[in-house]
Amino acid sequence: MAKRAGTGDLKSGNILVPTRACDDRSVVTPYFICGPTASGKSAIALEMAEKLDGEIVNADAFQLYRGLEIVSAAPSALELARCPHHLYGILDPTESTDAQLYVNLAEPVITEIQARGKTPIITGGSGLYLKFLTHGAAPLPTADAVLRAKMDSQTLEELVLQLIELDPVEASRTALQNRRFVSRALEICILSDQKASDLRDGWEAKTAAISSNLRGIVIQRTRPDLHSRIALRTKTMLDEGAMEEVAALVDVSTNCEKAIGFREIRALLKGEIDRPTCEELINAATRQYAKRQETWFRRETWLTPQVA
């Protein structure tokens, strides 16, 4: 395992690449394949796996789930057979997950692949998960379900006032209209009994140098191309069992039920909407998601754009 010097208490994001200092050639640098949904990451990942003698590691928040294969557009059995795949269908739909949990799952898998002398091909579109994996997590307390439930019952204004009182600096940096961001900042203050602004402060500087040692691509397509691929995929999903899949998912975590298509297909199953409406709702949600992903990956300048 290569440990980067000078990253201090960074828990992760520093074990994946050889350090420049020792230039450890025995560690195989992972290869990242990113891009918006429906851009064709899986196909390229398979190609790369064959070219680089690699194994594929999932970086998609919803393909982690078992029983959500069709809706989450996970690799098919045929694709899975072409090379070793990791972290697909490993969570129960009743479970929740988060970025740190993902890293905890992914890091051992990646180092193990490296230990076998194979190339980890990390592919997926969950920007935050990838960011945690590549750049590590700030030393912050983990989410607390009880506290979150309590905060969910408060108005945004109440939360904002509390944050301003506990940590005015963090409040000034936070988008105060964004309930998620406000409650997370507040949660950090309450759980750690420290200021979120202090805890987050040094972190960004520490991660600044990491990008230069990462390698990977971000797949780019024109919007019309991407939109037509999305429409085709939605149609295929619905034609090939997405309704049965959702019907079978009775007990799901609130996390899991946020999968695009889940609510829409449930409404279709209940007869609240018709098939064309369902398809269009899924398409629109997917297009919007793809746009957000493009915005996210645009900032990951270490990724080499690859026009598909």
Next chain:
RNA sequence: GGCCCGAUAGCUCAGUCGGUAGAGCAGUGGAUUGAAAAUUCACGUGUCGGCGGUUCAAAUCCGUCUCGGGCCA
């Protein structure tokens, strides 16, 4: 053929007493460190169906034509 209703942003529609128009959705751009397929911010010029007319001024009133939808023949 006669009568009635409608025609306004890509879509669905609002628009008061005449003062040249604005919502939702879609779309575009941004943010983003433990819910992220989440959450959130910003962005609205369009022959107001066409042509005439009245008026200082027409999406708005009048006439007429076109296209929908309905009712009566």
